[in-house]
Amino acid sequence: MKIFIISEMTIYSELQQLCEGNSIQIEKKLALKMVPAKYNISELDSMIYSADGLVFQSKNAINFCKKNHMAIQKRIKLDSKEQKTIGRLEIYCNGKYSAEEIRQLFNVSPKFNPSDFSSEGMLKTIKEDYKGGYTFVIVKGLGGRNHIEDELTKSNIFVRCYYVYERVYADFSINDKNLDIGNNYFFIGSLTALKGIQDKLGKIISKKRRIAIIPTARIANKVNDAIFDDCIIINNTSSAQQYMHEIIKYEKR
Numbered sequence: 001m002k003i004f005i006i007s008e009m010t011i012y013s014e015l016q017q018l019c020e021g022n023s024i025q026i027e028k029k030l031a032l033k034m035v036p037a038k039y040n041i042s043e044l045d046s047m048i049y050s051a052d053g054l055v056f057q058s059k060n061a062i063n064f065c066k067k068n069h070m071a072i073q074k075r076i077k078l079d080s081k082e083q084k085t086i087g088r089l090e091i092y093c094n095g096k097y098s099a100e101e102i103r104q105l106f107n108v109s110p111k112f113n114p115s116d117f118s119s120e121g122m123l124k125t126i127k128e129d130y131k132g133g134y135t136f137v138i139v140k141g142l143g144g145r146n147h148i149e150d151e152l153t154k155s156n157i158f159v160r161c162y163y164v165y166e167r168v169y170a171d172f173s174i175n176d177k178n179l180d181i182g183n184n185y186f187f188i189g190s191l192t193a194l195k196g197i198q199d200k201l202g203k204i205i206s207k208k209r210r211i212a213i214i215p216t217a218r219i220a221n222k223v224n225d226a227i228f229d230d231c232i233i234i235n236n237t238s239s240a241q242q243y244m245h246e247i248i249k250y251e252k253r
Contacts, residue, residue, distance in 0.1 A: 001024060001180060001182040001251060002026070002182070002184050003015075003024060003026040003027070003184075003185045003247070004028075004174075004178075004184065005028045005029065005187050006029060006030065006031045006186050006193050007030070007187065008030065008189070009189070010097040011240045011243075014239075014240035014241075017240075022248075025180060029178075030170050030172065031193040031197045032169060032170055032190075032192060032193050033169075034060050034064070034165050034166070035165060035166055036165055037064075037141070037163050037166045039163055043162075044065065044137070044139075045068055045071040047137045047162075048068060048072055048075050048089070048137060049071065049074075049075055050135060051136060052087070052090065052134040052135050052136065053091075053126065053137070054072070054090070055092045055137065055138040055148060056091070056093045056094070056098060057138060057140035058094065058098070058144070059095075060141060060165050061140050062101050062139075064164040065139050065162070065164045069105060072105075072106055073106055076106055090129055091111070092112065092122060092125060093111075093112050094113075094117050094118070094119070094122045095117035095237070096114065098110075098112065113125045115237060116235075116237070117215075117235075117237050118215075118216060122148060123147065123148050123151055123152075126148070130152070130155065130157055133156060133158075135157070135159075136149075136159050136160075137160050137162065139161075139164055141164070141165045141167055142165070142167070143166065144163075169196050173200070174200050174201065175204060176204055176208065179204075182209070184208060184209060184211065185211050185213055185247055186213060186228075188212055188213065188219070189236065190219065191222055194223065195222075198223075198224050198228075201227050201228075202226075210227065211231065212230070212232070213232050213234055213243075214232070214233050214234075215233070216233065216235075217233060220233050232246065232250060234246050
């Protein structure tokens, strides 16, 4: 068996160690790379000072708006200095790894859904706080899902989105020689990454088994049965150990 990492994973180092300990091959074949997008930095600063909610739709969104970090820090300090109980800036993100990044950068605890790292999960957490008439700022990548802003807008929330990075297809190659004679597992984290790897694998004539590892049913529905022999849904809240457990369990079938 062999594991291919198609999307960046925060737990990659742990996964790599587990693979080495179990004599399992693992290789990165990233379908996407992230590049900065042009956006109005000063306008985003102004929105941060007045917003009720700040949503980071991905960990990349946090890292690609570094020029706005000072404004976020100032707003947090101002809220703390004025000892606000209402009208404070609430920060939301989509998972524990993004939350840890925010804690380290801004010394504040953001809100996130611990059991669901999807946009739907984040929206459930946001809905616990918001009121009609609030202003929300969403920081995301070009081509990212619009689910959160669409739903907030329906609830009479003023939403402004800033696209601070974009996903572009990486220049990588994969051929039959890269594949193992056993099962080949492809860890895919998004629809865009799925399209990228399917475009590559679709050009390979091979009888070697290919299994897509997907985080949600929404993405699994787009898996091409002519390219992948099977598909396994593993929630992206899972640890490296949980991923390996599911893979080894599948191997024993």
